[in-house]
Amino acid sequence: MPDVNVIIDGKSVAVPPGTNIVDAARHADVAIPVFCYHPKMKPVGMCRMCLVEVWTPRIDPATRQVVMGPDGLPQMALMMNKLQAACVTPVSDGMVIKTTTEKVKFAQRGVLEFLLTSHPLDCPVCDKGGECPLQNLTMQWGPEVSRFDYADKVHFEKPVKLSDVIYLDRERCILCSRCVRFQDDIAGDSVLGFDNRGRSWEIISKSEPGFDSKFSGNTTDICPVGALTNADFRFRARVWEVRSTPSVCTHCSVGCNLTIDARQNKLMRIMPRENDTVNEIWLCDKGRMGQRFFESVTRITTPMVRHNGKLVESTWEDALNRIASNMANIVERSGNNAVAGLISDSLPNEDLYAFRKLISDVYGSASIDHRLGLPTDVSIDDAPLQVGVGRDTNLMTIGKGTSVLVIAADPEEEAPVYLLRLRGIQSRGGAVHVVNSFGTKLGKTASSDTRIAQGGESAFALAFLKQVVDAQAATGFERRLRGLEEVRQQLAKHSLDSLLATAGISADQLKKVVDAYMTASNSIIMYGRTALQIGAAVTQNLASAAMITGKCGKANNGLIALTNGANTIGATALGIRPAKGGANANEMWSQAEQGQLRGLFIVGLDPAGKSERAAQALEA
């Protein structure tokens, strides 16, 4: 559809049809003040801060034609003969919008004066002070004085705890409903609501425990006043005192972009950093409030070397020289594989690359791993390297025509912000099909939620592949893939009925999932911890399905693995895995106990703290 032409404060602008006036004005560099409107949520027109004059060409009711004036131009009429809320009014061709007339200014001053009637004006002790839309809009658009009596303000007990981490100051709340709408429409946890009427109108938590959501911290960002604050930042600093450093969350595989806001090198708060292809403007509460681990008092901040059985402080030079000479001696006396390396798969590629060079090129050791040798370790998964989602994949834009199969995974637990991305895909018309042996929140709102038997994941993956191979053959277009014949031979050994029986599902349930996968223009398979624990029996069969159908190697198609580390795929790609003849983490502990492993580099991991066995092996 062609763009719509409008004039805003004398500036012509063309915008896509359906754009609301607030967004259209931004294109014309005109600021319309808003409180309840937020670009990530549907407009509701609650606060009336965005009132503007909207003039449209007058239409003759008899002929339905535009009435022309004597000057040859269309006669204009004020829409509904009153001011309109710009956030809920879509533009139409020929519209003329005025945002600075006396009528508009009068309305803006009035809205702000009313909003402030019961506002406590405690900016000096409010955490939002300095980045508060209410402060800013009052300064730019508000009245200089209020005609209301200061003593007539409504007072509430302040603050109330909505949860262990979120506080509500009802006196500051302007009842814009952003927090309620975020929880309903974006997080999918409808745990907030309104209660009472009139001046007692207030936000409440409807859940037990209170504000039961993994995304609650986001409401403190989008609240346009200091009504919602989080326990992690309350009263720590004024916002103008902090310095923001861009960073990335390492708590899961989403890799949300964030800033570390610090004052005098001390962490004050974590804030989301906008990146539409990763996390938009959201963080989960773990990412926002679970980053203080690096302030641990037990953290080693200076090199320590062991002297007569005791660790004592040293210099970097001394420590590095000792390490270099000790490791060189070990290799000389006991061989290359007597040295090994363990490094966290949450570290960046540069560190992983340098570490691999050190272990394999400098010491010539094949023993390198990013796991800890715990019973919960998962096998190394190459599937995302082969058929991970293609370049330019953007989960923010896909919707209609997209099908995401979520299998053996709970995104809310394992990679929370992916849950928001999946909900976004659904809200734009895409489908999400969940296949799990356990219930998930995502399953409750998914297009289908197939419950398989405990341990039925491998059988399901095989049955899925079998059906996909048949469905692909039925299209008459077979890809020439290396190993396809072997896959077919393997599949022929299993009857579909027995696979379905093991998976605990019916043929119809499987068909629904396969049809959705085959017919979508964008097909993504997302698998998680349960799939990774089982290993190739699930992941490689899913990868084969993607390869055979060609649903990989292009944008918005392929696999997404919810890995344990923030950069497991980077670690795998950079060779942080045992090479031929080398030991994995588990084998390293055995070798250490037997005296074969003499030197171990450990970076970003705490094996002794996580595993008794590792602690004993390191002691040995």
Ligand code: SF4
């Ligand atoms: S708490 Fe904040 S976001 Fe929620 S309704 Fe009040 S002002 Fe709006």
Ligand code: SF4
């Ligand atoms: S979703 Fe994952 S990466 Fe994003 S903030 Fe939460 S833990 Fe961090």
Ligand code: FES
């Ligand atoms: S921003 Fe338009 S009514 Fe609130």
